[in-house]
Amino acid sequence: MSELLSVADADQLIRRQMLSFGSERVAIDKAMGRVLRQTVRAERDQPPFDRVMMDGIALAEAGAAARRVALVGRQMAGMAEQSLDLPSGCLEVTTGAMLPRGCDRVIPVEQTRREGDIYVLAEDCQSSPGQFVHRRGSDCRERDLLLEPGVRLRAPELAVLAANGVAEVEVASIPSVAIIATGDELADVDQSMAEGQIRRSNDRALAAALASRGFDDLLLTRVADDLAATTRTLDGLLASRQVLVLSGGVSVGQRDYVPEALRALGVRQVLHRIAQRPGKPMWFGLGPQGQVVFGLPGNPVSALVCAFRYLLPALQQAIGMQTAEAVTVCLQSEAPTHPKLTCFVPVQVHHDATGRMMAQPLPTRTSGDFSSLPRTAGFVQLAPASCDAAAGSMASFHAW
Amino acid sequence: MSELLSVADADQLIRRQMLSFGSERVAIDKAMGRVLRQTVRAERDQPPFDRVMMDGIALAEAGAAARRVALVGRQMAGMAEQSLDLPSGCLEVTTGAMLPRGCDRVIPVEQTRREGDIYVLAEDCQSSPGQFVHRRGSDCRERDLLLEPGVRLRAPELAVLAANGVAEVEVASIPSVAIIATGDELADVDQSMAEGQIRRSNDRALAAALASRGFDDLLLTRVADDLAATTRTLDGLLASRQVLVLSGGVSVGQRDYVPEALRALGVRQVLHRIAQRPGKPMWFGLGPQGQVVFGLPGNPVSALVCAFRYLLPALQQAIGMQTAEAVTVCLQSEAPTHPKLTCFVPVQVHHDATGRMMAQPLPTRTSGDFSSLPRTAGFVQLAPASCDAAAGSMASFHAW
Numbered sequence: 125m126s127e128l129l130s131v132a133d134a135d136q137l138i139r140r141q142m143l144s145f146g147s148e149r150v151a152i153d154k155a156m157g158r159v160l161r162q163t164v165r166a167e168r169d170q171p172p173f174d175r176v177m178m179d180g181i182a183l184a185e186a187g188a189a190a191r192r193v194a195l196v197g198r199q200m201a202g203m204a205e206q207s208l209d210l211p212s213g214c215l216e217v218t219t220g221a222m223l224p225r226g227c228d229r230v231i232p233v234e235q236t237r238r239e240g241d242i243y244v245l246a247e248d249c250q251s252s253p254g255q256f257v258h259r260r261g262s263d264c265r266e267r268d269l270l271l272e273p274g275v276r277l278r279a280p281e282l283a284v285l286a287a288n289g290v291a292e293v294e295v296a297s298i299p300s301v302a303i304i305a306t307g308d309e310l311a312d313v314d315q316s317m318a319e320g321q322i323r324r325s326n327d328r329a330l331a332a333a334l335a336s337r338g339f340d341d342l343l344l345t346r347v348a349d350d351l352a353a354t355t356r357t358l359d360g361l362l363a364s365r366q367v368l369v370l371s372g373g374v375s376v377g378q379r380d381y382v383p384e385a386l387r388a389l390g391v392r393q394v395l396h397r398i399a400q401r402p403g404k405p406m407w408f409g410l411g412p413q414g415q416v417v418f419g420l421p422g423n424p425v426s427a428l429v430c431a432f433r434y435l436l437p438a439l440q441q442a443i444g445m446q447t448a449e450a451v452t453v454c455l456q457s458e459a460p461t462h463p464k465l466t467c468f469v470p471v472q473v474h475h476d477a478t479g480r481m482m483a484q485p486l487p488t489r490t491s492g493d494f495s496s497l498p499r500t501a502g503f504v505q506l507a508p509a510s511c512d513a514a515a516g517s518m519a520s521f522h523a524w
Numbered sequence: 525m526s527e528l529l530s531v532a533d534a535d536q537l538i539r540r541q542m543l544s545f546g547s548e549r550v551a552i553d554k555a556m557g558r559v560l561r562q563t564v565r566a567e568r569d570q571p572p573f574d575r576v577m578m579d580g581i582a583l584a585e586a587g588a589a590a591r592r593v594a595l596v597g598r599q600m601a602g603m604a605e606q607s608l609d610l611p612s613g614c615l616e617v618t619t620g621a622m623l624p625r626g627c628d629r630v631i632p633v634e635q636t637r638r639e640g641d642i643y644v645l646a647e648d649c650q651s652s653p654g655q656f657v658h659r660r661g662s663d664c665r666e667r668d669l670l671l672e673p674g675v676r677l678r679a680p681e682l683a684v685l686a687a688n689g690v691a692e693v694e695v696a697s698i699p700s701v702a703i704i705a706t707g708d709e710l711a712d713v714d715q716s717m718a719e720g721q722i723r724r725s726n727d728r729a730l731a732a733a734l735a736s737r738g739f740d741d742l743l744l745t746r747v748a749d750d751l752a753a754t755t756r757t758l759d760g761l762l763a764s765r766q767v768l769v770l771s772g773g774v775s776v777g778q779r780d781y782v783p784e785a786l787r788a789l790g791v792r793q794v795l796h797r798i799a800q801r802p803g804k805p806m807w808f809g810l811g812p813q814g815q816v817v818f819g820l821p822g823n824p825v826s827a828l829v830c831a832f833r834y835l836l837p838a839l840q841q842a843i844g845m846q847t848a849e850a851v852t853v854c855l856q857s858e859a860p861t862h863p864k865l866t867c868f869v870p871v872q873v874h875h876d877a878t879g880r881m882m883a884q885p886l887p888t889r890t891s892g893d894f895s896s897l898p899r900t901a902g903f904v905q906l907a908p909a910s911c912d913a914a915a916g917s918m919a920s921f922h923a924w
Contacts, residue, residue, distance in 0.1 A: 152713055156732045170895055172722060179780075200749075202709030204719040219822065220709050222720045263893040270895055278736060278924050279831075280897035283729035283824055287722070287894070291714035309602030309620050313552055314691035319604040320622045322572060322687070329683035332556045336678060349600075380579075422619070424683055431679075454879040479854040479881045479918060493663040494687070495570055495670055497680035518879060524678050 128399035131433075131466040131505070137395050138408050138434055141416065142442040145299040145366060149292045152285055155277050157338050158295035159445045164271035167288040169261035173205070174223035177256040181236060181243050182227035183214040188251045193243045199224045214243055223257050230256035274446035276338075296443035298341050301334060302365040303327045304357070305346040306373035306382060307422060325494075326371040326427045330420070333431045333524070334369075339439055349373075355385040362389055362411050369435060372422025374407040382419060383407065391417050399508070401465045402426035406434070424494040429468045429503060432522050451481065453504060453521040459485035461509040470500040473521065483521060500524070528799035531833075531866040531905070537795050538808050538834055541816065542842040545699040545766060549692045552685055555677050557738050558695035559845045564671035567688040569661035573605070574623035577656040581636060581643050582627035583614035585653070591645045595638075599624045614643055623657050630656035674846035676738075696843035698741050701734060702765040703727045704757070705746040706773035706782060707822060725894075726771040726827045730820070733831045733924070734769075739839055749773075755785040762789055762811050769835060772822025774807040782819060783807065791817050799908070801865045802826035802888075806834070824894040829868045829903060832922050851881065853904060853921040859885035861909040870900040873921065883921060900924070 129137070147161040176182060176199070187193040196213040199206040201220035208215055208226035215224045223230070235249040245251075264270065270284050277285070277295070285293055310324035311317045327344050334342060343365060347357045354373070361368055373382035374396075383393070390412040396419075398406050403426040407419030418435050420427040441447065459469045471483035486500055504519035513519065529537070547561040576582060576599070587593040596613040599606040601620035608615060608626035615624045623630070635649040664670065670684050677685070677695070685693055710724035711717045727744050734742060743765060747754045754773075761768055773782035774796075783793070790812040796819075798806050803826040807819030818835050820827045841847065859869045871883035886900055904919035913919065 152728060156735050166895070167723075170893075173720065201707055202718075202720050202749075220707060220722070262889060264895045268895075271898055275898060277732070278898075279729045279733040279828055280894060280900070280924055282732040283725040283828070283894050284898055286713045286725035286728045287824070289713055289723060307601060307620065313686045313689055318602075320573065320602050322620070323567075323689060325683040325686035328552060328686040329679045332677070332682040333679040335556050349602075424687070428679055428683070449874055452875050452877060452879050474849055475852050475881060477852060477918070479852050481875060481879045481881060489662060493570075494680060494683050495566070495664045495668075498671055498675060498678075498684055500680070518877070524680055 128397050128404070129395055131398060131400050134395055134398045134406070134408075135434060135437075138438050139441055141394060141410055142438050143414055144444065145442055146297045147294050148297045149294055152282070152291055152293055155285065155293045155295060156282060158277050159338075159443050160271055160275045160277060160281070160293065161273050161296050161444060162294035163269065163273065164285065164288060164290055166264045166266050166268040166270055168266045170263040170287070171258050171260055174260050175258040176217045176219060176221040176223055176230050177258050178230055178232040179218050180230050180232040180256070181214040182208070182217045182224050182230050184208060184211055184226055184228055185253070186211040187214050188229065188231070188245070191245045193245070195241045195243055197224070228253045228257070232256065274444050276445060296445070298339055299366040299439065299442070300341045300343070300364070301339060301367040301369060302343045302345060302361045303330050303334075304361065304368060304370045305344075306349065306354070306370060308349045310346065326420075326422065326424055329424065329428055330369055330371060330431055333428065333436065337436050337440065349381065351381040351385060354381045355388055358385050359389055362391070362413070362415050366415055367439070368411075368415060368417045369431075370417070370419045371427045374405050374419035374421065386417060391415075399465050401462055401467050403430045403433075403468070404465070406430050408434075425488050425497065428494070428497070428524075432502070432524060433468065433505070451521045451523075452518050453481045453483040455504070455513055455515055455517050455519060456482045456484045457515045459504065459506060459513045460487055461506045461511070461513050463510050464508050466508060467506045468503045469506060470497055470503045471521070472499060473501045481521070483519065497524075528797050528804070529795055531798060531800050534795055534798045534806070534808075535834060535837075538838050539841055541794055541808075541810055542838050543814055544844065545842055546697045547694050548697045549694055552682070552691055552693055555685065555693045555695060556682060558677050559738075559843050560671055560675045560677060560681070560693065561673050561696050561844060562694035563669065563673065564685065564688060564690055566664045566666050566668040566670055568666045570663040570687070571658050571660055574660050575658040576617045576619060576621040576623055576630050577658050578630055578632040579618050580630050580632040580656070581614040582608070582617045582624050582630050584608060584611055584626055584628055586612040587614050588629065588631070588645070588651045593643045593645070595641045595643055597624070628653045628657070632656065674844050676845060696845070698739055699766040699839065699842070700741045700743070700764070701739060701767040701769060702743045702745060702761040703730050703734075704761065704768060704770045705744075706749065706754070706770060708749045710746065726820075726822065726824055729824065729828055730769055730771060730831055733828065733836065737836050737840065749781060751781040751784060754781045755788055758785050759789055762791070762813075762815050766815055767839070768811075768815060768817040769831075770817070770819045771827045774805050774819035774821065786817060791815075799865050801862055801867050803830045803833075803868070804865070806830050808834075825888050825897065828894070828897070828924070832902070832924060833868065833905070851921045851923075852918050853881045853883040855904070855913055855915055855917050855919060856882045856884045857915045859904065859906060859913045859919075860887055861906045861911070861913050863910050864908050866908060867906045868903045869906060870897055870903045871921070872899060873901045881921070883919065897924075
């Protein structure tokens with residue numbers, strides 16, 4: 125099996141071919157989950173003014189010392205800055221308001237009693253300069269770096285964008301993907317099946333895998349086991365989509381027309397066959413206009429594993445997403461390995477009481493056996509070895 | 525602070541009030557990420573027939589012993605079952621085909637040589653009964669339980685649905701949510717700001733939080749700090765939405781008109797104020813038709829923490845989603861606690877070499893300081909304590 129590529133080499137070869145799919149400006153409302161392709165700096169100091177943190181009264185040292193304080197005005201949230209002209213007086217303030225000029229502290233309403241136009245401080249009320257005042261610029265200064273390219277936009281990032289006036293945001297464009305199912309034996313989910321047929325499921329699983337990572341510009345189609353039809357369909361897709369994902373048809377069987385059709389269309393093979401189980405027949409190539417073509421194996425477990433191990437990370441790299449740190453897990457029981465092949469083994473995971481992420485291998489019986497995958501969280505990658513991976517050993521984990 | 529509810533009690537009180545939002549049937553194409561509300565059983569045995577696992581020839585014991593085997597037919601994937609009538613002969617087969625009647629094994633094409641209508645087995649070719657045959661029913665039997673209600677539909681589940689003929693699937697309905705921003709000091713992301721104003725950001729962050737968990741039936745609106753306007757807007761929303769999420773306006777300040785408006789509209793307060801930092805002013809109530817109303821604090825960090833700690837888990841429970849196991853992490857350095865309040869502290873996380881999930885606390889300076897949240901993965905929950913949580917201690921983790 126010396127002609128087989130290692131998993132690491134295959135991964136590198138694929139990543140090296142991936143080009144950027146560019147970027148686009150979208151309204152902030154459409155930005156959730158997208159990958160940022162710009163820098164975001166603070167629009168102004170945050171908070172932009174000395175900000176009142178409690179409902180109550182704002183006053184100065186003199187008023188605090190007097191304990192009985194004349195009410196001379198109000199400073200509500202959203203109002204322009206008011207001024208305390210009587211040093212021993214106070215203004216009513218609400219949370220989020222500017223601290224009025226001349227004031228240096230806020231006393232919460234619960235610690236006061238109002239008598240007409242006088243606020244009386246509670247007996248145990250202590251105060252100090254700056255109390256319940258959120259100082260201008262204490263969180264960040266104008267022009268401070270807040271977000272860098274490559275960040276995926278979650279709730280905290282959306283808050284930062286909105287708070288800093290970024291109404292339109294530069295994000296990575298989502299590549300257009302075609303998912304192509306091959307195989308005459310495949311019936312659709314709502315068709316009746318002839319003898320010898322099975323239902324087509326890889327295309328929907330691959331669509332879900334891609335969509336789960338934000339790649340939702342998807343076109344699903346199928347081709348029959350026929351060279352002319354395969355060539356015609358792939359020709360059209362190469363002209364209209366940036367990424368082609370095939371499932372099946374990439375082995376060396378007599379009905380595997382995909383490699384021949386791709387060759388005829390000028391798609392250059394970059395790699396074929398990887399030293400791994402499942403997923404050995406995996407194929408990858410480049411079209412004449414830089415289209416990337418992933419030929420995933422037809423077996424359902426193989427197709428899913430190859431999608432999560434190669435396709436999704438490559439696309440995430442291409443859109444400039446900061447790569448998530450690899451997750452290392454501890455095997456809870458032994459797992460099968462192979463002397464020459466890297467094995468991908470489905471696992472359940474949980475965190476034990478010490479925070480350790482434990483993985484329980486649930487090997488499939490065959491690469492066609494996907495009925496048990498819903499009970500798993502993903503799979504671990506086990507290097508070639510002459511004996512089983514022992515309980516307690518570490519492995520890298522890939523989540524579905 | 526004896527009047528404050530504990531975090532656990534508040535969580536329970538909220539969960540106890542959550543009713544189901546019902547279920548609906550959707551096409552399999554629309555099911556990704558939804559929560560299953562039906563049982564899925566195997567449509568038939570899987571594989572549904574003795575299935576060929578390699579391209580090659582299918583034959584019986586007699587043919588394997590003879591080493592030179594007459595080609596008498598073909599059995600391609602998708603074809604009805606063929607038959608080997610000559611016991612010492614063979615049929616060409618492709619991966620995924622039915623094993624022809626009379627055959628008991630498959631020999632890969634690479635281990636054969638064809639001479640006219642004869643296949644000659646390679647000298648080192650060994651075979652045994654069942655070789656490269658994926659036995660009918662070996663993965664699962666017809667009617668076996670494959671998916672249970674409460675499962676979120678990811679790629680593996682979509683494969684199972686498609687493979688078992690589930691073209692339409694019963695999933696939990698997504699509740700209709702209104703997100704209501706309060707506060708006269710708030711300017712929109714693309715507006716110019718008057719003195720004393722800040723930009724509105726909580727509503728978009730809350731929308732992103734909800735959408736990240738699949739709750740994407742969202743309406744965003746705002747109300748001014750005015751009792752009549754607040755009452756009118758909330759009245760309309762209570763009539764049209766199942767869940768109201770308010771940010772701000774729930775304290776006891778003189779401009780906090782939300783509690784008064786809700787009372788006037790028959791919304792019953794279930795809880796107000798929780799012994800936690802940030803997020804103490806949190807409010808929760810029930811409308812006359814069972815609408816749930818979450819009054820989140822107006823401070824950005826408080827609003828986000830309360831959304832991820834109470835709102836999202838409550839909605840996930842209401843749609844019948846299997847609750848994910850709590851994730852326990854190990855603190856990498858000490859974190860601030862409070863003697864009477866549960867503290868929620870933002871953290872960065874990573875897995876160390878032993879698979880342990882480590883959390884590095886990044887406390888915010890104030891509950892208004894959200895500029896640093898993008899550097900965090902979520903937050904840990906720290907019980908009330910008289911001294912800081914030590915490095916090496918365990919805490920439950922909630923991801924953004």
